[in-house]
Every structure is written in C-alpha cells, then in structure tokens.
Amino acid sequence: MSELVLAGKNTGLVSRPQWRDFWELGKPRVVLVMLVCALVGMVLATPVLPDIGRVVYATLGVAMAAMGAAAFNHLLDQRLDRLMLRTSKRPLAQGRIPPWQAALYASLLSLLGLSLLWLEVNPLTSVLTAAALLGYALIYTRFLKHATPQNITIGGLAGAAPPLLGWTAITNRVEADALLLVLIIFAWTPPHFWALAIHKQDEYRRAGVPMLPITHGEGFTRLQIWLYSWLTVAMTLMPYVSGMSGLVYLLLMVPLNIRFIQINWRVWRATSAQAPIQAFWFSIRYILYCFAALLLDHCLPVF
Numbered sequence: 001m002s003e004l005v006l007a008g009k010n011t012g013l014v015s016r017p018q019w020r021d022f023w024e025l026g027k028p029r030v031v032l033v034m035l036v037c038a039l040v041g042m043v044l045a046t047p048v049l050p051d052i053g054r055v056v057y058a059t060l061g062v063a064m065a066a067m068g069a070a071a072f073n074h075l076l077d078q079r080l081d082r083l084m085l086r087t088s089k090r091p092l093a094q095g096r097i098p099p100w101q102a103a104l105y106a107s108l109l110s111l112l113g114l115s116l117l118w119l120e121v122n123p124l125t126s127v128l129t130a131a132a133l134l135g136y137a138l139i140y141t142r143f144l145k146h147a148t149p150q151n152i153t154i155g156g157l158a159g160a161a162p163p164l165l166g167w168t169a170i171t172n173r174v175e176a177d178a179l180l181l182v183l184i185i186f187a188w189t190p191p192h193f194w195a196l197a198i199h200k201q202d203e204y205r206r207a208g209v210p211m212l213p214i215t216h217g218e219g220f221t222r223l224q225i226w227l228y229s230w231l232t233v234a235m236t237l238m239p240y241v242s243g244m245s246g247l248v249y250l251l252l253m254v255p256l257n258i259r260f261i262q263i264n265w266r267v268w269r270a271t272s273a274q275a276p277i278q279a280f281w282f283s284i285r286y287i288l289y290c291f292a293a294l295l296l297d298h299c300l301p302v303f
C-alpha cells in the first residue's frame with residue numbers, strides 16, 4: 001500500500017493534540033514572511049520612526065488574523081489535505097485536532113486579531129484585514145481553489161495585503177505607494193505558487209484540484225511563470241520609478257532580479273526536473289530580500 005493511501009486512511013488512533021499542532025494550524029512560516037512585509041509597510045509609511053506601541057499592536061493583530069485565516073484553511077481543506085502527501089501529516093488531516101476545536105481556535109484568533117486592530121490601531125486596518133481574512137479563508141479556500149486555475153491570481157490579493165495593512169496601521173489612509181507594495185507581492189504569487197504546483201502536479205491531479213498545470217498543461221504553466229516573473233521585475237522597479245525608494249533599493253534589486261529571471265528562465269526552458277522546486281524556494285528568499293531592500297533604502301537615505 002502506498003504512503004499516500006496510508007496517509008489518507010483514518011486509522012482511528014487519535015493522539016491528543018499538542019500545542020505544536022495548534023501552532024502549525026496558523027502556517028507560522030508563511031505568516032512570518034507576511035509580517036515582515038507588513039512591518040516594512042509600517043516603516044515606509046512615515047519619514048520618521050513609527051510609534052512603537054502601534055507597531056506592536058498592528059503586528060500582533062495582523063499575525064492573529066492571518067493565523068486565524070490559515071486555521072480556517074486547514075479546517076475547510078482537511079479532506080483534501082488527507083489526499084496529498086505534502087499536506088497529509090497536518091493536525092486536522094490526521095485527526096489529532098477535532099474539527100470543533102480548530103473552528104473555535106480559528107474563530108477566537110480571528111476575532112481577537114480584528115478587535116485588537118479596531119481598538120488599538122484603527123478601524124480601517126481592521127476592516128482591510130477582515131477582507132484579507134475572508135478573501136483567503138473563505139473565497140480562495142472554499143470557492144476559487146476548486147473552481148478555476150486562476151484561483152491563486154485572484155486569491156493572491158489576500159496574501160498580498162500585508163504591506164497595505166502595515167501602511168494603513170500607521171497612516172489610517174490607503175495610499176498609492178502602499179498599493180505599489182501590494183502589486184509586487186500580487187505579481188510574485190503566480191511564479192511562487194505555480195512552480196510548486198508543477199513540482200506537485202501529480203498530487204494535485206489525484207486530488208482533483210484544478211491548478212494550472214493540471215488544466216492547461218505544464219508547458220503553458222512554465223510560460224506563465226516566465227511572463228509573471230517579468231511582471232514581478234517590472235513591479236519591483238515601480239518604487240524607484242515613483243520616487244518612493246532610492247538608488248540603494250535599485251542597486252540591491254538589480255542583481256536580485258537578474259537571479260530571479262535566471263532561475264525562472266530555467267523553469268521556462270525546463271532545464272532540469274528540479275528547476276521548479278528550486279524556483280519555489282528561491283521565490284521566498286526573493287520576496288524577503290526585496291522587502292529588506294525597501295527597508296534598507298528607507299533607513300539609509302545616502303543618495
């Protein structure tokens with residue numbers, strides 16, 4: 001019997017949940033990178049240092065709401081997660097956490113996060129965070145993911161929200177510069193995810209999820225990754241073009257973008273079987289370095 005079939009089998013042996021299982025429900029590594037993007041949004045929103053109390057409350061509020069959204073994703077996807085090897089060891093997929101406890105945990109985290117933002121930051125940030133939460137936990141997970149191969153381009157808006165949430169936490173206004181930061185993550189999401197989708201396409205096919213490589217083939221997905229990579233590069237140049245960021249940012253982004261294009265060229269040309277998964281892991285470093293470059297440029301205004 002294959003590992004996959006075993007993973008999908010409910011053995012009836014349910015161990016007690018541990019705190020690590022609840023921690024995992026919140027997708028902490030993904031949320032950590034989102035928080036870095038939100039923090040950069042907070043710092044870039046003002047020429048002076050942002051109020052530290054506000055930064056702490058905003059970070060905590062966005063973290064709780066994003067982890068709550070991720071826990072809802074685990075809850076709604078528990079059957080699907082059982083069908084794919086990558087996700088089959090998750091706490092709900094394995095029955096280590098009963099669904100009612102996950103539902104309570106996700107609801108409490110989300111409500112606490114949104115309330116904290118409303119009371120200690122501002123209602124605008126709370127409402128925008130609620131929209132991102134619903135966009136990911138409900139619209140993407142429940143509907144788009146199963147309905148269209150464009151699920152992640154549309155659903156990507158929710159994941160791209162953190163720099164805007166950080167920005168509005170400080171300024172209480174939606175401004176064009178903040179939207180530029182959102183567009184960077186929005187354009188980056190397809191190369192980020194479709195690279196993984198190519199690598200894991202057999203699992204998605206067996207589970208019946210209409211991801212792009214399944215519906216339109218691997219070659220078409222590779223081309224889309226290549227085109228979105230160029231769109232991402234163009235978007236990362238916008239902070240310099242608009243004057244929000246300076247030469248430090250541009251000089252850091254040039255080599256980073258050359259590497260990004262090189263790695264995604266390998267995906268497009270299918271130079272090796274490992275190219276997509278290498279591009280997926282590089283995409284995470286790329287988005288972190290890009291936001292680090294924005295921060296450094298803002299804090300080192302030498303040019």
Ligand code: HEM
Binds near residue numbers: 037157160189
């Ligand atoms: C709709 C948009 C997105 C989709 C569909 C997506 C999809 C995925 C998937 C399927 C994984 C693998 C997770 C796993 O194996 O547990 C992953 C990993 C990851 N994603 Fe995304 N992602 C999206 C947006 C984002 C955003 C906006 C960020 C951060 C700004 C991000 C950061 C990460 C990180 C850091 C990981 C690695 C997690 C680990 O080490 O386990 N993702 N993503």
Ligand SMILES: CC(C)=CCC/C(C)=C/CC/C(C)=C/COP(=O)(O)OP(=O)(O)O
Binds near residue numbers: 030159
């Ligand atoms: C408030 C706010 C900022 C909300 C955003 C919340 C959030 C954690 C978004 C994560 C994006 C992501 C990892 C999508 C993959 O879901 P998937 O179900 O396709 O992946 P999976 O198969 O690994 O579960």
